[in-house]
Amino acid sequence: MREISVLLLGAAILATWWPASTRIAPWAILFALALGSALASGLVTAAALPGMALLLVACMASMRHFPKAGPWVAGTLALILALHAWPGFHPLSIVDNAVLGAETAPFTLRANFDKAAAGLLLLVFFSQRVNSMAEIRQNGRLLLTFSVFSAFSTIGLAWLAGFVRPDPKWPAFAPHFLAINLLFTCIAEECFFRGLIQEKLHQRYRERGKMLPVAISTALFGAAHLAGGMLYAGLAAVAGLAYACAYARFRRIEAAIFVHFVVNSTHFIGFSYPYLGH
Template structure:
């Protein structure tokens, strides 16, 4: 591994030791951490079947981490049932220790995620981002999910940090870097890779209803275009900006319907 990867691994170990010392991480999480390490070692092997097994095991682990199914991760509740604007549902936010492991694993096990970067960051932010904002937030407004509600509450900076590092970065590493980038490498078809990643991103939001599946799929197309033209940094920037515009300008997380 390169020096930056060793630095990332060292910071990861230090951070999770700190979490263990403060009770945010239990010993029950150790099997999950060891399993992730084993899958990373398999993926870095040169034997094809071992690589395939490592990726399949990681996909299962990633789903379990994203759904918070694995024991030992005692995520702190940073925001508890806050109502940010009139008519909006209460919002709670946890500082999750399990989901970020997905992104950290990808950075360490799949260095090609960072190598697959484009040169169109300005294009992504000046052209793709405004269109994505219009499609997603305009669509949410048209569907009656949100209303115009500008705000900047006391918890906003904590929300912003969590959204950038634990949500946007992790999700873009997985959906754009790993899924879209991986399918791109495998099938040599940009459009198919982009659409598949966008649909999977939509399915990940299906729990909120068909409306959020539709809007998340639209967002996934926008983030996928940003990734194609500007690389991972552009996709993360677009994702974070769309989430920020939703949080600061509209009902968050959504209007209380019915």
């Protein structure tokens, strides 16, 4: 039952790209089903409902009544959920303390309903998405080239710093990792740092160019990883700069999500994950 809740939430996130042909958007129907399933299975308890309700109200108010202050209130609530600071959420454990290579630190994979739900609402209400397949075809080659360059430059720097080393692998849970990383991590983080923060700064400081929003979102992304140490935060800032530049160039959330996912999946499949234990 808990696994079904996570699958429904992932489907709700994907459904944001599905054209709405009904009065109620497909993502909203799937999200309601995911939430009901999560409540029934104990993945989410009643204590979590006020947090998600407040975030939904803040997102809707941002669109209609409080376009200036509303996004920052919504962003604060989303951050509280993403940091697992609101009670009532229980992560679904996929892998516990797995060691993926020699001298590699143990790794735990969890699907967090709170972070993914926050990312879904930020994606729906604040993130600028692609409008057509023609837009994808027009920019796809450039984005792919930038993504490959970003992955190898970022992870190459981590290799030089002794944080990782080459370690090709495909563990049994790799499909679970890639799906959760894309839907529950990359989308949530990019919708917060780029779709909300960087985009709002772009709109406010348009006359000063793109560098100020890029610099601020990059610095905040690095700071969000300080719990892993200064080296980890520094490497995260380098990666965040790539994501921010991708967003500044294309002004579509898919660009930042794609680069983020390429970097993360390259790290997971080709190098020590999460990092060398020494």
